[in-house]
Amino acid sequence: PDYLKHLCDRYDDEVNRVSHYLIHTSRNKLIAILDEHLLKTHAVQLVNNGFDVLMEQDRFIDLKRMYTFWGRINARDLLFKAFHKYIQKESLEIVMDKESDKDMVHNLLIFRERMSIILSKSFEKNALFNDKMKSAFEHSINQRENRPAELIAKYVDTIMRTGRVPAAA
Secondary structure: OHHHHHHHHHHHHHHHHHHHHOOHHHHHHHHHHHHHHHHHOOHHHHHHHHHHHHHHOOOHHHHHHHHHHHHHOOOHHHHHHHHHHHHHHHHHHHHHOHHHHHHHHHHHHHHHHHHHHHHHHHOOOOHHHHHHHHHHHHHHHOOOOOHHHHHHHHHHHHHHHHOOOOOOO
16 A cells, blocks of 8 residues: 555656656656556566455555556556455355354355445446456355355345345354
8 A cells, every 4th residue: 555655646746747847748758657667567566465455454545546557557457366366265265164154145245245345436346347256256156065055045035034134143
């Protein structure tokens, strides 16, 4: 997060300098140099070392910065992969925790809602992120044979019979 804030500050500083001291036509060249040296050279390392932390802490603004910057350098595929990997890892933990079977569906729904909020606030509801989220959940649920399907069916049945969402244990 600190480096992303630093990037924003450096970009703002340089754009202000261009407008005050340099020929306006040099702005695009300067931005290209900033993109190359501040972003492209560090993009993989920043995603590998910081993306999961930002996700765990629900750092919407920092994730949005990352999304915007990585779009500038055509590197959003790094974010797609990291987003998919994070959701797959976290949802798989929920699915594979046999001791919390009674709360599995509820916990998955809460996690899914959290990811949807991040998708909306940080990634502009990007369809590719949405597809990655769906495939990650699908993969995780399919790692345990039959049990998630039984629990989902029981959860829906309870809602249909009682008219309300079952409380988490």
